[in-house]
Amino acid sequence: MQMEEALRAFIEYLQIEKNASIYTIHSYTHDIEDFFDFSRQQNMQDFAAVSYVLVRKYLVECNQKKLAKSTIARKLSSLRSFYRFLMREGVIAENxxxxxxxxxKEKKLPKVLYVDEIEQLLAQPDLSTPLGLRDRAILEVLYASGMRVGELVGLELNSLDLQVGTALVFGKGAKERYVPLGRPAMAALQQYLVKGRPQLASNDHEKHLFLNFRGGPLTARSVRRMLDKMIQQTSIYLKVSPHTLRHSFATHLLDAGADLRTVQELLGHVNISTTQIYTHVSNERLRQVYRQAHPRA
Incomplete structure (x- = not known):
């Protein structure tokens, strides 16, 4: 079995048996192809002959490229899964x-925005244009729900329940969850659906909620570019990504007294240990306020 043929079979396995999302499949494919390229540079054409020594060389190259530990860990996870699949199929004998x-992984506290910074960001879109109405709705939904940017761009028109004020989100591993949107987000969505989206849509068959200027589905990269532009218009100096709004959502809930289990459910975390990092963020913010406000801090 050739490398490319094995990868195609693995992707089919992820799609059919594991019901993996398109983002997970893209990540696996990128990591495995990267290792294929390295193997060929080492004159290794048969992936079944890959040895522990070659894997160590690959890790050395990753470190020389100064890749983050989290990136290296993700690559190793992808490759372990791929080689487990090959063993299951009887293609190789050892992983x-x-x-x-x-x-x-380095333990870094996530960066979050203060509530007044969130308000400043939400005020940036130009509501006199269809794209501005879309951008305001996007920012409101990200902050109101804490959803991931990949989940946001995957929303379809029928994902929304405007009567109840919720959205059906497909998270990691194609797991479903309902997230509340809140009144400001619902108002922004109503404005976008009435005045913005009809002007962006190129046809009546497009199901995606958020559209680009050509009328097609919006991408995660486009959302990041839009957010970069909005941040440049504010006095916020923090580097902000869509995930910063997710971090801010969770932290602000905990600051206001929400319990950890509820925040876990809203974020779609499988393990509560993933959510617990936000308790550390809240504690750090308390210490920061104390240092700034107390005369003998």
Whole structure:
């Protein structure tokens, strides 16, 4: 079995048996193809002959490229899964990635915006244009729901329940969850649906909620570019991504007294340990306020 043929079979397995999202499949494909390229540079044409020594060389190159530990850990996870699949199919006898330790991820507290900074950001879109109405709705929905940017761009018109004020989101592993949107987000969506989206839509058959200027589905990259532009118009100096709004959503809920289990459900985290990082963020913000406000801090 050739490398490309094996990868196609693995992707089919992810789609059919694992019901993986398009973003997960893209990530796996990128990581595995990157390792294929490295193997060929090492004159290794048969992936079944990949050894522990070659894997170590690959990790050395990743470190020389100064890749983040989280990126290296993700690549190793992708390759372990791929080689497990090959073993299951009887293509190889051993998994060379089993003996490789995953680098410990650096523990960094997520950056969050203060409530007044969120308000400043939400005020930036030009509501006299269809794109401005769309951008305001996007920002409101991201902050009101805490959804991931990939989940946002995957929303379809029938994902919304405007009567109840919720959206059906397909998260990691194609897991479904309902998220509340709140009154400001619902108002922004209503404005966009009435005055903005009809002017952007190129046909009546497009199901996606958020559209680009050509009338097609919006991409995660486009949302990031839009957010970069909005941030440049504010006095916010923090580097902000769509995930910053997700972090801010969770932190502000905990600051206001929400319990951790509720925040876990809203974020779609499988393990509560993933959500617990936000308790550390809240504690750090408390210490920061104390240092700034107390005369003998």
């Amino acid at each position: 060379p990635f089993v003996l490789v330790a995953t680098p410990k």
